[in-house]
Amino acid sequence: MAARKNMDLRPMLKPKSVAIIGASNTPGKVGHIILNNYIEEGYQGRLYPINKDGGTILGLYAYKSVLDVREKIDLAVIAVPAMVVPLVLEECGKARVKSVVVISGGFAEVGNVELQKKIVAIAQKYSMPMLGPNCLGVMDPRSRIDTMFLPTYKLSKPKVGGVSFVSQSGAVGSTVLDLIAKEGFGLSKFISYGNAAHVDEVDILEYLMNDDETEVVIIYIEGAKRGREFFEIGKKLSKKKPVIVIKGGMTEAGAAAAHSHTASLAGSHEAYEAVFRQCGFAIAKDLDDLLYFGKAFATEPAPKGNRVAVITNGGGTGVLTTDAIYSAGLRMAEFGPQAQRALRKIMPMTVNVRNPLDLVGDADKKRYEDALGVIAQDKNIDMLIVIALFQTPGADESLAERLVEFKSASEKPMVVISAGSQYTQERVAFMENAGLPVYDSPAAAANSLAELLKYAKYKSGIAD
């Protein structure tokens, strides 16, 4: 499938110059927040505030119209009342602006279908890719662009990384962004596309497929505008990079008047799920899953098989994790004879050499180190879950540091389970920021590893 003509999103995400139309001196107004964000984020390109009254806004000369700007504009961010959008958009077209993001709401989402048609016609006339309307727009921490009208102090921004997040909903989008920042995995692009009047999910996925900065794609979707094309691009995309999807509106009523058993079973919700499965997407049932899977895909290599080793300093948590591993369709590895001998030699007699390997409650950094050193070499193990319960006397920040070091040398997927309050959370934040995924429950860890394996198998065409 060829890219739709004139739907190149590069000027939108990597603009050398940005006009903020509706820029304002009044704090709290959308046009003020957006301009201020650009300044605070340290955007390096040229910035043109546009306001019908002119003047100076946040220390920058404000133009009365984009037509007054003599330089080329790659991106115009439009934050003016809906009724004024057609006029402003027309001016953008005449000024040969390369792309636009329409933040303003008040279009099809409130029944103003005609007004939306009007702006789509203008975007088409000038071959100007238009994102929105009714969206948060785009964010790219590498190019330091952020069209969101959310004050920076209220929202933690993720660090630079490889995860791109596409969201139909602005609210879900900004919440997840904030949570991504908390979970410590890095962002490549955030694209909130709102009404998808012109640029839609298919255009965006196609761009991300070819974007070298994007390694993992997360999608929040309520409905695909071009279903068949979505399916086609989805299949191509996930052959290149993992995709995690969450769909809003999964509980809608199925086909009302079915004439066959098939039609009564397979409604619209089931059709979406079928498409996601067939495309090899990891399906998140809630936002928790989205983040759990996201951080695993963001940092972990593809597993070679389903055998998991568990190292723990708490016996019960090891047992619960064993259960979670089997529930997720994975299985417990059996340590090879060499590993067994080596472990027996270096572990104290209180430690039973079997999987899960319970290092017992007095385990310290050294004991974890010894165990990990042996297990990493064992060819009978495909993935690793390390349970670090920081409530025990031997587990402290030096253990967290050692796990991070070990992780960076590990060729196998490795995740940590740590649950607890403040003391634990500080260690967790340290490990996550260093790129070691930490989960607070055995199920979350096991399910995330299972998704890694499922994707690895899909990519290499191995059926279950």
Added chain:
Amino acid sequence: MELVEYNAAARLINSYGIKSIESKYVKSAGEAVAFSKGRKIVLKAISNKALHKSKAGLIKIDLLSVQEIEGAFRDLQKRAKKFAPYKIIAQKMADKGIEIIVGGREDAQFGKLLLLGLGGIYVETFRDFALRVCPITQFDAKQMISQLRSKKVVTYSGKSEKILEGLLLKASRLLAENKLSELDLNPVIIREDGYDVVDIRILK
């Protein structure tokens, strides 16, 4: 939507290499007996107005003796009256096996969908089915089968799994290449040595 006449529906699936079980419209009990030739048969009343033939009592199975066939024919005529117009069809009784459903429908968003599920009276109770967009690949066919909770019931051997994979690929082609809105092959009886499509329902 319009129900495609049984023989036409059978010809359509046959043209994609999907076998339908031997069957014939019969106008009298005598014709049914002649069709039987001493083998076990099934009699069904077919009407546009009855989706659930078994619930409406419009299917008589395991008929061997002349008396059984004649009795079943008369009873069907009585029960089918309220669904008139109707026709009665005689079919060879399928050998025992596992009942599954293979179906499809046209989806406004994604086009043709293919469905595989545990069949018979359990379809709606357990809702254990897998769905894909047509056309499917062999990988998709394998995944559909392994996605079923009842996988071990549906394909209890490598042989029946292969048979089912083939059937799914054929049904996918049929769906992709024809203008139809709904398809039910329900039940399909699957065995070690093959399968029988026992009922066909195609809506144009």
